[in-house]
Amino acid sequence: MRKKHPSMMKIKKVWAVFFSPTGGTQKVTTTVAQMIHKALNVPYDTYDFTLPQHRENEAFFGEGDLVILGTPVIAGRVPNLLLTYFNEKLKGNGAFGVPVVSFGNRDYDDALIELRNIMEEKGFQTIAGGAFVSEHSFSRKLGAGRPDEEDVIKLTAFGEKIAEKIKCGWKYDGPAYVKGEEPIRSYFTPRDRHEHAIDIRKVKPITGEDCCGCGICAQVCPMGSISKEDPTVVSGICMKCCACVKKCPVGAKHFEDAGFIYHKEELEELYERRAEGEYFV
Structure with a gap:
């Protein structure tokens, strides 16, 4: 990971940027971003890159932007089908960044630290990070209806703390601390009761x-x-x-x-x- 010089910047715009096929990650990301936008009294915008046509152009940001970047967790990691998009189209250019991931009630494993590392590598200065529960993509039981009112309270508090950190003159001095392991662990592998791996990669509806x-x-x-x-x-x-x-x-x-x-x-x-x-x- 490259070394950066400490810096402090004025936030000019808050962005909620997300990949959210069923809406949970969108709610997580926008709730945090909207809280910061209100607390700092700066403009707010969204960029939804869920659909393939929205991943054709660069996601280009720069100094003065604060980007809340959200993805779901798949097999304990950032979805591998998004990695090419991040590598080729995501441009931080010195913007502040907050990685957030949403997971379906099991765990988020190394997804959050992986997303933080991606943001750092793409030119963002990360200030914080979070992992929150959304209804599981496979299930209507796991995390049903989440993020719910209790989650929104926690998401709002997260946004308030980020805004307060910025108001207090925070200066970038390295990647934000988040939970996870390095090197990043392998993708979670589903197994049956006899510990035999279940491969669902090629399964289709x-x-x-x-x-x-x-x-x-x-x-x-x-x-x-x-x-x-x-x-x-x-x-x-x-x-x-x-x-x-x-x-x-x-x-x-x-x-x-x-x-x-x-x-x-x-x-x-x-x-x-x-x-x-x-x-x-």
């Missing part, structure tokens, strides 16, 4: 006979993998975000793969609890 042909699933797929002409065709990569499943108005999209269903049910059995997020300022 199928479409039931009750499909109404509305095409919403194709519109919301962050990988652009569902055919707009024939929504029953999933020709590209599936990241298991389940946007197509959760946003289908008639419940036609679903998974039938035995390994996927086993993994989902195992997660629901092991982690049906109220996990709590945490932040570092």
Whole structure:
């Protein structure tokens, strides 16, 4: 990680920047960013790079910007399908940065420190970081309805503490402390009760006979993998975000793969609890 000189800057604009297929990460990121924007009385804007067409151009920031960057956690890490976008299109240019990740009630493992490192490498000066619970992409039980009112209280407090740190004249002196291990650990591997690995990487959703042909699933797929002409065709990569499943108005999209269903049910059995997020300022 490159060395930077200490600096202090005036915040001119707060950005909520996020990848959020089912909306949880968006709520996490925008809640924090809006709190800071109000506390500092500066302009606020958003950049949603969930859909493929929104990842075609550079996400370009600079001095005076404070960027709250949010991604979901997949297998304990930043989604690997976003790494090329971050490497090629994300430009910090000395902006302040706050990495935030949302996880589905299990754990966030090394996702937060990985996102912090990405931001540092792309020219951001990180000031804080946080990990918060959102409803699990696979499940309607794990983290159901979250972030909820209790989470919003915590997210608001996080934003207030960041704003106060800036008001007190904080100067950058290295990457913000967040929880995680370095070197970054491998992706979480789902396993059955006999410790055999379950590989769901190539599993794709199928479409039931009750499909109404509305095409919403194709519109919301962050990988652009569902055919707009024939929504029953999933020709590209599936990241298991389940946007197509959760946003289908008639419940036609679903998974039938035995390994996927086993993994989902195992997660629901092991982690049906109220996990709590945490932040570092």
